[in-house]
Amino acid sequence: VAERRLRPLWDAIESRQYKSALKLASALQSKHPDAPYVVVLKALVLERLGKPDEALALCRQAKDMQPVDDMTLKALQLVYHRL
16 A cells, blocks of 8 residues: 555544544555555554454454564554553
């Protein structure tokens, strides 16, 4: 997924606008269903919205995709740690 598409999502997360971040993450996930980084970012947003069960399910889904890039693995680790 291009960084320019992820920037609005990260901006929403950093400014703690989690509801709009969830909308952005869902839209990205529908366009890129095979991108584990997008799935992990959506899990991060759900965790911060207080939905740990949904976040954990997405983390498992992302883990099953067997990501190997550092950004995805670090984000996955962050979500697991917060859960």
